[in-house]
Each structure stands twice: as C-alpha cells, then as structure tokens.
Amino acid sequence: MAPESLAGLLAELERRRWVVLKGYWKTVAWLLLGTSLVVGIFAALIWILDQGLWESHLQPRSDLIALTLFSLPPIWLFVAAWAFRRFANGPKWRYLYRFKAEVFTEVCAHHFPTLKYEPAEGIHYTHFDGSGLFPYACDVYRSEDRFTGTMGKTTVTFAEARAERKKRRLTSEGIKTEYHEYFRGLMLVADFHKHFHSAVRVLPASEDFKLLSREQRVVTEDPDFERSFVVLGTDQTDARYVLSTSMLNRIWKLGRRFGKVRLGFRDENLILLLPRGRDQFEPSLYRKATSRRQIQQFVEDISAALELVTELNLNTRIWSKR
C-alpha cells in the first residue's frame, strides 16, 4: 500500500510516536496528580477556615489564607493549560502534521499522480459562502487537507470544511453566545462538463430556502428527485440543460447514499457539499505509524471523493466543452 521509499520514514515516525505518546500520558498523569494536590490543599484550607482554627495563632494571616484559597484554582488552571499544550498536545499535533506532510503526501503522489495534496491548505471561505448553498454566511470556517488536480478530464479541487454559526441566546444570566456547527464534511469544486450561463442550486427538500436575486423555483419531472431536493435557478431552460434527466437520477442516488447533499452550479463549475460525520484524511496517534490500515483508509477516502466525479459522469465530454 505505501511506497517502499517510505519504510524508513515510517519506522522513524513510529519511534517518534512512542516518545510523543509516552510524553502525552506522562503529562496527563502529572496534571491529574497536580490537580488532586490542588483540590486537596483547597479542601484543607476550606476546612481550616470552617473549623475556625485560625482564630488562635493564624488569625492575623486569615487574609493570606483567603487570598491563597481563591487564587489557587485559576493559577493552577492556567499552569495546567500551558503544560498540557506544551508537553502533550503540541508534540501530538506536530507528529500528526509531520505524518500528513511527509507520509500522506508521498502516498497521494504514488497512488494519484494527477493530484497534489496540501494538508495545511483548504478551500477559501468565499467559495463556501458564495455558493449560496446555505441561507446564511458562516461566522467560523475551517478548511484543510486540500487536494487539487484532475480526475480523468475533469479539473477538481476538494478539501475538508467545517462551518459554524454564531447564535445569541437570552438566559437568566444575560446574553450567551454559542457556536453551532452546521456543516462538517467534504467540499468539492469541479469543472462541469457543459457550458452554461446561469446559476443553479440544488438543496434538500426538507429545509427552508430563500430565493436569491432573479431566482425561480425549477420543478423537474422526476418525482423521486422532487421528494428529496428542491432546485432553484436563474434560467428555467438552462437549469434543465444542466440537470438532465440522467443527472437528476445521479444526484438522487447520491442523496440516498450520503444524506443531505447540496450542489451549486455556477461559472461553469460544480460545487458539491457532502456531509460527513467523521474527520477524513487524518492519521491517529493511537495507531502505529507503520499500520497499513491507516494508509489504506487515507487512500480509500481519496478514492471515495474522486468517485463522485465518476458518479456524476463529469468525465463524459461529448459536448463542445472539452
């Protein structure tokens, strides 16, 4: 599965993984011990104050005891957070990033020579918001693990994306701001196989939608499709040109497989948002670096994304667009 040239690197990463893993759990253990100690001191001070033991010879120092009591928890929290980040989480993420940058990049180049993998890059949020596939703009957006290249005759870019929206709620303690994740999954942008001039959106039928400027509802002839999706377009004929009867069927099958998929057709490109419950293209600290399963999963994730191009028949170029 992995190219032979990676054997040495994987062995080195496995040694590094053990060091990181041991350091991680050691840090967690020390922090737990420290927390127990702090809790114990806190409880002891509370007991001392409660018993009034300070009355005798500690009375003049009651202020000091109170100061220690109330500043100990936040100080400890700050120290613990710093230590966790410095000694546990930091090394963990450095290891995982190195694995992606060195191993996954090589595996991608070996199995998919027409694709380039950039683990730290993503698709810009303007493409996500600009697609109009959600009725609101994101407040927090993250994208990573970008792949760019070609699949057959189709130019394709795909990456993981996550979008959150800020919501303010009035509670008894005042206004509370919360962030709700409304999309997590794969975003794919592909060069569509036909020339078209309008904008079309295909949204899940179960959700409310808002018509954008010059948009109309496009009612298709496929009853199965109409039950699952709603189509909005700026040109009735062009929307039907983009969404041929066979394309409607393909999109419907995609929806059956993946749930609430969303498609946007704009500027002769297709934008597909595919919800996924788990992070893709990620190695694990708890799996051996030399594990075949980990690399196999990565290759399967890429293949599944590229299969979308085939499922939507984007490589059929029998029209004037090549």
Add this chain to the structure above:
Amino acid sequence: MNSLSNRRRRGGQNAHVMDGFLFTGWLLASGCAVAIFLAVLGGMVRIFNRLVRARNACGNAWSGAETNLKKRHDLIPNLVRVVEAYADHEETVLAEVAGLRERASREVGTTEGMSTEGRLGRALFDVRARVEAYPQLQANEQFLHLAATLNEVEEQISASRRAYNAAVQALNNLVEQFPSLIVARMSGFKPREYFAADPVVHAAPGVSGG
C-alpha cells in the same frame, strides 16, 4: 290628554329609533356587499395576472426552444457536407435529413413543425449511427466538432422542451382548475399542447448522455 300626547310622543320617538336601525342595517349590508364585490374582483384580477404570467412563461420557453431548433437547422448543412465527403453510400439518409431540415425550417411554430422536428431528430440519430462504419470520418476534426456541437444543441432542445412543457403544465392547471377556470374562460385562455418528446436518445450512439 297628557297620556295621549305622551303616547304620540313615544310613538314618534319609536319611529325615529326604527328609522335609525333600518338605516344602519342598510349601511352595513351595503358595506358588506361592496367588500365582497371588491374581494371577488381583487381575486379575479390576481387570477388573471397569474394566467398572463403563465402564458408569458410558455411564450418565453417556446421562443427558447425555437432558438435551439434553429441552431440545429443551421448545423445540418455543414454536417451533411462533411459526411457526404466520406460516406458515399449514405446519400438516401443525408437527403432525407436535408429535406426534413428544409421542411422544419418552414414549419417552425406549428403543430406539423413539432412532428417534423421529431422525424428530423430520428433521422440525425440514424446518421450518427451509420457514421460509425466510417473510421476516417470519426477521426475528422471538423466532424468531431460538429458532432459535439450537435450533441450540445440536442441537449439544449431537450431542456427547452422540458422547460416549455413545465410552463404549459402550469398554464393548463390554471385554465382547467376551479376557480381559475372561470376567469380563464371569460378571458379566452385555452389549454396548450405539450411538446412531445422524440422517442430517440439525443446523445451519440454508445455514449451515455449528461
């Protein structure tokens, strides 16, 4: 005497009250009638406007279909010329295509024209099936470009037909359903014919469409 004048006075007062009630009742009834009339009129105006929009949508969709049909007519002479240079034995089919193209160009917008377009589509499909026997023609750049353009135009015709049929369905629903059929009949709106599909695949043989 006093009781008589009182009775007369009370009778006069009662008459005034009765007059007041009658007037108010008449006013209320007139107001209701006017409100109902305005509501019905408003409803009829709304329905009429919907019928006009539906009719205009049909017209717009049809003009799109005509444009695409004309594009197909314009491509055919080039296609026939290129195929003729390589496929000597296909004069009959090519002559049929050319003839149907002439006829379809004259009959655009008519019911006969729709039927002719259907036959033209089938004839073109026949030509594309036959050219598979001519590998030199299949490799010809001009032919490949024409074939790709023709595929595109056929898909656009199919899309126009679907858009037109959707607009016709919306119009026919308004013309035939109650209560809009009342306004439709008063205003002279009639149901329209659908643009029937060609019973043929509009892509090149052996290749699945978009």
